[in-house]
Amino acid sequence: xxxxxxxxxxxxxxxxxxxxxxxxxxxAGFGLCNSAIVDLGDSAxxxxxxxxxxxxxxxxxxxxxxxxxxxxxxxxxxxxGDHVRGNVSFPSVRIVSTRKVRELIEERAVRAIESDRAExxxxxxRLRNGTWALRPRERVVFEGWFEGILATPRxxxxxxxxxxxxxxxVLRGPKRELExxxxxxxxxxxxxxxxxxxxxxxxxxxxxxxxxxxxxxDGDAASFLEILDKVLALRPEKALPGHGPLGxxxxxxxxxxxxxxxxxLARDAxxxxxxxxxxxxxxxxxxxxxxxxxxxxxxxxxxxxxxTPAGS
Ligand SMILES: [Zn+2]
Numbered sequence: 001x002x003x004x005x006x007x008x009x010x011x012x013x014x015x016x017x018x019x020x021x022x023x024x025x026x027x028a029g030f031g032l033c034n035s036a037i038v039d040l041g042d043s044a045x046x047x048x049x050x051x052x053x054x055x056x057x058x059x060x061x062x063x064x065x066x067x068x069x070x071x072x073x074x075x076x077x078x079x080x081g082d083h084v085r086g087n088v089s090f091p092s093v094r095i096v097s098t099r100k101v102r103e104l105i106e107e108r109a110v111r112a113i114e115s116d117r118a119e120x121x122x123x124x125x126r127l128r129n130g131t132w133a134l135r136p137r138e139r140v141v142f143e144g145w146f147e148g149i150l151a152t153p154r155x156x157x158x159x160x161x162x163x164x165x166x167x168x169x170v171l172r173g174p175k176r177e178l179e180x181x182x183x184x185x186x187x188x189x190x191x192x193x194x195x196x197x198x199x200x201x202x203x204x205x206x207x208x209x210x211x212x213x214x215x216x217x218d219g220d221a222a223s224f225l226e227i228l229d230k231v232l233a234l235r236p237e238k239a240l241p242g243h244g245p246l247g248x249x250x251x252x253x254x255x256x257x258x259x260x261x262x263x264x265l266a267r268d269a270x271x272x273x274x275x276x277x278x279x280x281x282x283x284x285x286x287x288x289x290x291x292x293x294x295x296x297x298x299x300x301x302x303x304x305x306x307x308t309p310a311g312s
Pocket of ligand 1: 206215
């Protein structure tokens with residue numbers, strides 16, 4: 001089925017290889033994160049379920065129409081809401097991730113929907129009354145994000161993973177095999193990627209973003225860098241980010257430069273006795289100045305400052 005025949009306000013479908021599709025989140029939709037659909041030959045696998053049950057339902061339908069198979073596996077790259085709140089739209093599907101991700105989803109996911117719902121009206125007001133300095137694209141993305149939270153039905157559950165990967169698990173079908181890998185936590189306390197070795201396509205969740213600042217606020221910059229070294233050692237040619245268009249090795253290396261820059265700035269600040277607050281106001285380095293979600297830079301700076309020993 002040609003990808004153009006699948007229509008959703010939440011994502012657009014892009015063929016990446018025969019039977020492999022990227023669902024790229026639209027700026028204004030309720031998807032927020034990217035997903036992937038992989039035809040295994042007798043079933044389909046989906047990578048990440050997006051921000052809302054609505055986007056998740058469209059994604060499941062898209063996977064069924066594009067592959068002609070039922071979805072057997074849903075992989076959760078990490079526990080953040082924009083990657084797992086569509087899980088509820090995948091009934092009777094095995095949800096694959098680490099035990100740590102299961103734990104984090106059970107502890108936090110449902111409560112986070114409620115706390116987001118409580119905070120969003122004030123954020124939307126700030127966004128609409130012009131007191132929040134945002135770029136035009138950021139404004140559209142944030143608005144879709146917040147409206148997606150408000151459109152999430154009350155009482156929405158987030159089914160947790162029930163099939164676990166320690167470091168490597170292979171999902172096999174007659175057409176291809178999909179490796180599910182975890183190298184620990186970098187962007188979040190536990191991150192999972194998927195890899196098609198024959199096609200050299202990596203699905204990286206928020207370990208990669210293209211045109212957006214990555215988030216380190218919930219993870220660890222040093223491990224993040226090491227994980228990306230391991231991803232590069234897989235020799236991928238194409239890499240699907242959690243946010244932004246399909247990328248490649250150059251984009252992974254750019255995130256590594258960003259993380260190294262954060263660490264080097266934090267070491268300098270620690271050495272010269274700069275306070276955490278002052279450090280958090282450091283301007284974005286020129287190489288990354290065009291990236292959206294620039295508000296994340298301050299959070300990333302403070303996180304890396306905390307991870308840098310004083311006097312190092
Ligand atoms: Zn995330």
